[in-house]
Amino acid sequence: MMQGVTVITVRGLTMQFGAQRALDNLDIAIPPGVTGLVGANGAGKTTLMSIVLGLREATSGTVEVLGMDPKSLGSRIRARVGYAPERNVLPEDMKAVDFVRHLSEVRGLPRDEARNRASDSLWLVGLGEERFRAIGTMSTGQRQRVKLAQAIAADPKLVLLDEPTDGLDPMQRDQMLALIRQINDEFGIDVLLSSHLLEEVERVCDHVVALDAGRLVADGPLADLIGGNEGVELELVDIADRPHSIDDVASSLAASGLDVTRDGAVLTVVGPDTDVLADAARDAVAEHGARIRRLSSRKRTLEDLFMEQS
Amino acid sequence: MSDEAIILDRGYRSYEGHRSGVGGAIRSVTWHSIRNVLGIGRLARHKVFPAVSVIIAYLPALIFVGIAALFPVDLVGEDVLPSYADYVGFIGIAIVLFCGLVAPEVLVRDRRDGMLGLYLSTPLQRDTYLVAKVAAVMGTLMIVTLGPPLLLLIAYTFEGSGPGGIADWLVLFLRIVASGVAISAIFAAVSLAASSLTDRRAFASVGVILVLLGSSAVVSSLVEAAEMSTNLRLFDLLAMPFELVQRIYGEPGDFPEIETTWVVGANVGWTLFGASVMWLRYRRLAVSR
Numbered sequence: 001m002m003q004g005v006t007v008i009t010v011r012g013l014t015m016q017f018g019a020q021r022a023l024d025n026l027d028i029a030i031p032p033g034v035t036g037l038v039g040a041n042g043a044g045k046t047t048l049m050s051i052v053l054g055l056r057e058a059t060s061g062t063v064e065v066l067g068m069d070p071k072s073l074g075s076r077i078r079a080r081v082g083y084a085p086e087r088n089v090l091p092e093d094m095k096a097v098d099f100v101r102h103l104s105e106v107r108g109l110p111r112d113e114a115r116n117r118a119s120d121s122l123w124l125v126g127l128g129e130e131r132f133r134a135i136g137t138m139s140t141g142q143r144q145r146v147k148l149a150q151a152i153a154a155d156p157k158l159v160l161l162d163e164p165t166d167g168l169d170p171m172q173r174d175q176m177l178a179l180i181r182q183i184n185d186e187f188g189i190d191v192l193l194s195s196h197l198l199e200e201v202e203r204v205c206d207h208v209v210a211l212d213a214g215r216l217v218a219d220g221p222l223a224d225l226i227g228g229n230e231g232v233e234l235e236l237v238d239i240a241d242r243p244h245s246i247d248d249v250a251s252s253l254a255a256s257g258l259d260v261t262r263d264g265a266v267l268t269v270v271g272p273d274t275d276v277l278a279d280a281a282r283d284a285v286a287e288h289g290a291r292i293r294r295l296s297s298r299k300r301t302l303e304d305l306f307m308e309q310s
Numbered sequence: 311m312s313d314e315a316i317i318l319d320r321g322y323r324s325y326e327g328h329r330s331g332v333g334g335a336i337r338s339v340t341w342h343s344i345r346n347v348l349g350i351g352r353l354a355r356h357k358v359f360p361a362v363s364v365i366i367a368y369l370p371a372l373i374f375v376g377i378a379a380l381f382p383v384d385l386v387g388e389d390v391l392p393s394y395a396d397y398v399g400f401i402g403i404a405i406v407l408f409c410g411l412v413a414p415e416v417l418v419r420d421r422r423d424g425m426l427g428l429y430l431s432t433p434l435q436r437d438t439y440l441v442a443k444v445a446a447v448m449g450t451l452m453i454v455t456l457g458p459p460l461l462l463l464i465a466y467t468f469e470g471s472g473p474g475g476i477a478d479w480l481v482l483f484l485r486i487v488a489s490g491v492a493i494s495a496i497f498a499a500v501s502l503a504a505s506s507l508t509d510r511r512a513f514a515s516v517g518v519i520l521v522l523l524g525s526s527a528v529v530s531s532l533v534e535a536a537e538m539s540t541n542l543r544l545f546d547l548l549a550m551p552f553e554l555v556q557r558i559y560g561e562p563g564d565f566p567e568i569e570t571t572w573v574v575g576a577n578v579g580w581t582l583f584g585a586s587v588m589w590l591r592y593r594r595l596a597v598s599r
Contacts, residue, residue, distance in 0.1 A: 053431045055597050075332050075433040083431035089424035093352045105338035106432045108329030117325065124322040150428075155325040160431075187322065 006031055006064075007158050007190045008052055013061035015047050015214075022047045024214040026061070030192060034184045036201030036222075037194040038302060039211035045194045046086070048211070049160050052192075053083060066157055079108045082151030082159035086166060086194075090143055092136030096122060099135060100150045107154035114153070121153040122146070125179055141172035148176070152183055158190045159183070165200060177204045198302040202226070210306065218305055226300045231259075231270035232277045235294040236285070238265060245290040252284040268298060335433045336442040343416045343446035359411055366404035367454035368461065371397070375465040394459050394486060395559035398493065399552045404454055405497065406522050406548070412450045413501035414514035416443050417588075422509050427597050436592050444585075447498040448491075455497075456490030489555040496551040496577050497522075499584030506591040522548045540567050544576040551577060 008030040015023040023044045037045050050056040052065055054074040063070055065077045091099060097118050104114035122131040125145040130138065135146060144164055151159045161180065165173045181204050183189045195201050201208060201222075208225055210217040218225055236246045250267055253260045258280060259270040271277045274297045285292055330337075349357030374391050392400055420426040429439055463479075463486060466472040473479040504521050505514040526548035532538045543549060543565050554577045556563035557570045565573075 050597075054435075055427060055430050074435065078431055079329055079331065079433045081431070083428065085424060085427055085431075087424045087427075089428050091423065091425070093356065095351070098351060102338060102342050103428070103432070105330075106335045106429065106434065108331055108334050108433060109325065110328065110330065110334075113325065113327060117322075120322045152322075187324065 007066060008192065009064040010048075011062045013048075013051065013063065014059045015044070015051065015056070016059040022214050023051075023058070023211075026211075026214075026216050028209055028216065028219055030209065031207055032190045033206035034180060034191040034193060034204055035207040035209060036205035037192055037209050037211070038196065038198055038201050039217070040196055042213070043196075043211040044214040045196075045211060046162060047214075049083075049162060049192070049194055053081065053160065054078065079154075080157045082107075082154065082156035082189075084144075084147040084151040084159065084161045084164055086162040088143065090135045090146060092134065094135055095132050096127060096135055096138070096142075096146050096149070097131040099146065100153050103150040104153040107156075109154050117153045117155070118149070121149040124152070124183075125149045126175070140167040141169070141176075144168060144172075144176060145179075148179060152187075152189060156189060158192065160192045160194070162194045163196070164193065165195065165197065173200065180204055198306070202302055208302065210302070212306070225305055226302060230274045230277075230300060231268060231298045232274060232281055233294070233296050233298045234267040234269065234281045234285070234292065236265050236267065237291040237293050239289075239291055242289055245288050248288040249281075249284045249290050252287060253280060256280055256284075265293075270298075270300065332433050332438050336438055336445070339429065339434065339439065339442035340445040340449065343443060344450050346419070347412050347415045347446070347450050360408075363404050363408040363411065364453060366407070367401045367458050370400060371458040371461050371465075374462065375469070378466060378471050379469050393559070393561070394462065394482065395489070395556050395561050397459055397462065398455065398489060398555045401454065401458060402548070402552060405451070405493070406519060408451060408454050409497045409501040409522065410515040410519040413447050413498065413505040413518060414511040416446050416450075417502055417505040418509060418511045418514045421595075422511070426595075430597055436595075437589075440589065440592055444498060444502065447502055448494045451494040451498055452490055455493045456487065459486045459490065485559050489558045492554055492558065492577065493551045496554070496581050496584075499581040499588075500547055501584075503584035503587035503591075506588040540565060541572070543568060544572060547580060550580065 006029045008028070010026050010028040013023055013026040013028075014021065026048070037048065039045050047056065051058050051063055052070070054070040054077070057071075066080060068077050070077055097115075100121055101114045101118035104117055105111060109117060119128070119131060122128055122145075125148050127142060127145050127149065130142060135143060138146065144167070148161070148164060151161065164180065165176050168176060177200055180191055180193060184191050193201065193205060205222055207220065208222050209219045234249075236249060239245055246262070246265060246267070250260050250262050253267070253269055258277065261268045261270075267281075269277050269281055278295065278297070281295060284290075345351055348360045378391060398405075420429065426439070430436065434442070463472060463482060467479065473482050500521060501518040504517040508514050508517065526546045529542050529546040529549075533540055533542050543553075549564065550573065553563045553565055553568075553573050557573055563573070
């Protein structure tokens, strides 16, 4: 996908560290919205983010951020890009509001505006009452929110969030993901969210870029990548007097044009409509006198995508 | 509630106003770094060392001002009250200690805690980041290199024991400023170079002090004990800046056998060398996040 409005465009991007190729000839077009940059640790996510930010120079290829070339207009781009790194970079003995204000000033806001927007951002991320506390006294969840607040305080067009849910408990993770969705929905800030947790990317992102060992595994709208392939899982029981019943059910479903895979007594049937699949499975079981232990809907996930592509 | 009272619901919103760009970023990082070094807005323990250094630097000046106020200058004379040129050497230990504190705090901390990566994700680049850090170190060092002589000048002027006329006053003022800026630049370059080579503040502090005191000790040994050429003094990183101050005030200094041109050249050389070491180190430094 290389057409339409994009916030980040990457063409033929390669990054070589000695003998190791961290990024391998990537062509990516990231549209407005919330985009998940997914992959296992070492897949090249942070390297790609570093290049987008201008912290590293690629071995070859080109990058465009907000329609500008980071090589010639790096400062202008970075004034409109917020960044929350994975690493804990927060000065322990500084008040949250002072830290956010300082980074806003560095990103170009006048002093008074930076002060006001630091408070506004901390209120937005739920730290309004805590904004005068030293960061060193804050919990991991609060620190992650401070990092998000500093990234958005200078009103960026785009924010890059590197593992923003790292170290959070499930409730804090839900809140952080809701905040990320909110800053795009309500304030129109585009987000590039780097994460190795596929499930959270599925929950919050419109678009997904998946990397594996520096190679592009998938790039497209989330709905296109996983949405049209839901399915059902059918666990049958081996019956002594009908030894071929499971095979018969699988063959029957496959003969109906459905995508069926078998793993022991478990049949996975993939297709566009779960209800139709469930009906077909039920009919096939009845036809061949098989016995069901479990019939459950099964949503195709990014993990499936990874398993197929890797 | 009056009729004029309104409730402003600010909330997060977009900003379309002016952005200061790289210049504003440099100013902000410079000021932030100076505040950090001085412990402003930080816990009390961070204020102790800078406060002690500043007290060591200013206390003699305050005492001399007091002496000049209590006793006629003719009576106490130059034997008690040091010249402006001598005063900087008088507080040399405070300057060295301050160097050991300032540059490591300003430079090493950002690398160690990851703030460098965050700064480089803003309009700052490596070069402009270093400009901000050099300005912060020089600005902080000038508190002890420039402030006390200026205090003496102003106090002596009010006490009636300052320079004779406006022209003399201005010349002296310019000499104070020039020597303060020069000595700050040299010590900033040397201490920043040493601080750029390690990610540990304690090592950097010890390194800065060792470079300054060690070079002085080695050179003195070679010149005095081994009777080698006095030109080796040009490699004395502690003595040369103070020698330059003497020359700026038009005094022969401690090493009159070395020409002023060489003294100036050595100081310029060491400043450029220190700045180059730091710049090369940061040019090659891998910053990923």
